[in-house]
Amino acid sequence: MYNEKVIDHFQNPRNAGEMFDPSGVGEVGNMKCGDIMKIFIKVENDRIEDISFLTFGCGAAIASSSMLTELVKGKTLDEAMKITNMDVANHLGGLPEAKLHCSNLAADALHKAIEDYRSKVQ
Amino acid sequence: MYNEKVIDHFQNPRNAGEMFDPSGVGEVGNMKCGDIMKIFIKVENDRIEDISFLTFGCGAAIASSSMLTELVKGKTLDEAMKITNMDVANHLGGLPEAKLHCSNLAADALHKAIEDYRSKVQ
Amino acid sequence: MKRIYLDHGATTPMHPQVLEAMLPFFGQVFGNPSSIHSFGREARRALEESREKTALALGAAPGEIIFTSGGTEADNLAIQGVAEALSGKGRHLITSAIEHHAVLDTFKALSKKGFEVTLLPVDRYGMVDPDDLVSALRDDTILVSVMMANNEIGTLQPIEELSRICREKGVYFHTDAVQAIGNIPVNLKELPVDLLSLSAHKFYGPKGVGALFVRRGTKLGKLFFGGGQEKKQRPGTENLPGIVGLAKAIELAVVDIPGKAAAMAALRDRLIGSLLEQIEEVQLNGHPVQRLPGNVNVSIKYVEGEGLLLDLDLKGIAASSGSACTSGSLEPSHVLMACGLDHQTAHGSLRLTLGHNNTAEDVDYAVEIIKGSVARLREMSLLYKNYRRKNDNPQTGEEETSCITKK
Amino acid sequence: MKRIYLDHGATTPMHPQVLEAMLPFFGQVFGNPSSIHSFGREARRALEESREKTALALGAAPGEIIFTSGGTEADNLAIQGVAEALSGKGRHLITSAIEHHAVLDTFKALSKKGFEVTLLPVDRYGMVDPDDLVSALRDDTILVSVMMANNEIGTLQPIEELSRICREKGVYFHTDAVQAIGNIPVNLKELPVDLLSLSAHKFYGPKGVGALFVRRGTKLGKLFFGGGQEKKQRPGTENLPGIVGLAKAIELAVVDIPGKAAAMAALRDRLIGSLLEQIEEVQLNGHPVQRLPGNVNVSIKYVEGEGLLLDLDLKGIAASSGSACTSGSLEPSHVLMACGLDHQTAHGSLRLTLGHNNTAEDVDYAVEIIKGSVARLREMSLLYKNYRRKNDNPQTGEEETSCITKK
């Protein structure tokens, strides 16, 4: 079902866990659909210096959270805003059709976290 | 499908063949149903002294013709008139359900042969 | 006793390589293809590989193959499925008079549910005339079903032409290819049929598994409801060993069909020739040329088919017949009747269907046995005696035979 | 890696004796049971012996067994068949909310064709209340279908009582016994059900073959049309190896059910006990006592089922879940929802179904693995962190989670 890269991110998730003093947080999903993700970012000089996630969800949800954090770490906020859920799936080498729309929401959570940060610094 | 006794009568039919100077003949069946039988009898002193059959038909038709001839040889005409198709089937140890009504007509042919004889001697 | 199997039209022995391919799936690889764990994934992989192999053998795409429990289910799914899906568009259906009961009886059932069914006639060789199809097509026709090869008389229909006519009119075309697969080449890339049925046990595969080809985009209802298997089109836990067996069997079946068919047709013609030459009053049923390479169907007059089969069986020859007495019904073969045979000739039909293991020796031996049986049965046949008498004194008229029909 | 199969509710490995019984029918005994020659008669004999064995195992008469391609077909034949046969008498049908999709979706399809369907609710343990059936029955009710044992939560229904209620009212009663056969005793001499479905691969038999028990005199339509097989009720060349396998499997399955069930229930209770004791926030789904001897279904809160399954699978444990993420649909198990679980608890469900080959060692090993997986997944679970935070500072309210649903 899942390819090896997805399995690797699921088994060895990068940047999993809470962050204690985040610059911004973003959360998406709901209990009905079964996947909920929260992204924490630490921003310095308009760059994502650190990032972490918490996810309740299926293998695809965990792997895409992990992949997203790896993708954007060190990127500027503007660069990070351009990353889409589809980019995440592509970097994972693809996800099963059924998972593309329900479990692949990490970029949305990131964008919310950036908005959260921006709303706070304004 | 057929029991051993039926197979034996089919393989080694008793009294098969035409009779050249019969006292009576009886024929039943039709081409549509696929079974046609003809019984030839030779009567002496109101007894069936000799009997033979010709049959176009399935295994059951041949076996029941053969069995019938064996059953009635030597019987009086009145005794022979009492023999039914069911008696023939029973003496064969039974016939498949589907064959009971379409292929088990030898007694009918015999009764016709007896009637034929009686109509001629009257 | 030497036994010779000449009934490959009924079913075939499984190819040893097919069993070999199936065995792991009765053993370690026992998972349910719907399960997401490794046991399930192994099973799913085998399922999808089997679908690919099957598709490849037919010139189809894997997504166009639905596995079923056999030819009957495939025929029913195609016909009932189209009737359901398109009943809003029209209620007229067309099929031929010589279809297998799996097709014919399904149409009969639909005709009781408000559909109108036109039966195309066949000529004396069992062939459908494409002009008859053209005349039968109407604006409300939603499906035409004509079999690729007939199971009794082996006649091959002009499927290419028939399906092209339907394609041009935008009418779905189904063909029951149960007897054709493995015997004649079928390439769905070129043949414009929308639905095609097949059954593994007719081409040296396992019993109880078949497939329906459904060309992409074809609208189809379903027979069963349940889980999501076969794209929800045919739910139920998949018969994985059976499906693997079907795939292996069709892979083997399509190797060098022209070569295998030519060899078998030569054997078939030897058998037909011997029967016609060596036994009096025998006629060939079905088409002399457009016929399955392994099919022989003759009527042996003045002998009833079931009795003949029984006698042959007792001597080790396995064959079949269109006689009413073999069918459980009181009617002789609807196929032979549709070809215009009279009852007597239909009752005396004998079908011998060759397989890959049969040899010229088998054929010659079978002819000897058949000759003996026919002679024995004719010796006690009332009809044969009548025939001889008529032949000897041609002036005597044939007697009427009285009829007692009981039920 | 050690692999432990705990998904016997999905399918079971075939018993070696079943394969042994089947093998001759892939080899010499390859005839078509409808053929009248010796090859066919051998096949027919095996078919009828299989029917007798199957009937004997169930307390039925051989004439009451129709072989099908599996549980799904048996369920569909029963339900669609009664609906068709009795549609003149009434159009009201009753089933339960927790049936397998093979039953539920068939009723749904019928409800689109002019039938009215009442779904009986279940209590938190998944149990149907016979009083609800009494209230639901109407003069135009023609069929009630309630499963004997649920496939997800293992709950055993009061079939004896439910079927007796229907018998008294003269309403047909069908039960899907696909999960029950081989696990609990079933004696159709005493149980007044009219129709019962089973599927061989659930009791160590082959996939792709099942049966429907149809009590003598029960009126039933059909799904397929075609040849005369299975008394015309289910045409198509019989899957003889499969049927022989089913018969052997059920013969083995019914030997000492009480003994085998007791041993398995002990293992089940050991597994349930360990999970409840060793992992926090776990609840048992289904009935605590009236449940299949091999069924364990727990909800492990704050962990999503599909992720857990995947992790377990990577560690060699094969299980299943009622999580929406395993189903392809976006909905969690209708069974768990019918029992009143909230979405989160349903998403965190884990089903472990034991088989005859599982040992106490397997169970203990699985518990260790599950503990580790749960800990790892909870460590990154947002919901678990929220729960811990709330537990540590009970005054903090839980945050609302926003929802982005895309389709």
Ligand SMILES: Cc1ncc(COP(=O)(O)O)c(C=O)c1O
């Ligand atoms: C032409 C044709 N169609 C359909 C079928 C039905 O196939 P099955 O018996 O595998 O269901 C058969 C064989 O019996 C057949 O010869």
Ligand SMILES: Cc1ncc(COP(=O)(O)O)c(C=O)c1O
């Ligand atoms: C309760 C129940 N009914 C019906 C079925 C369907 O059986 P099959 O998949 O063999 O068609 C299953 C299993 O999948 C089941 O568990």
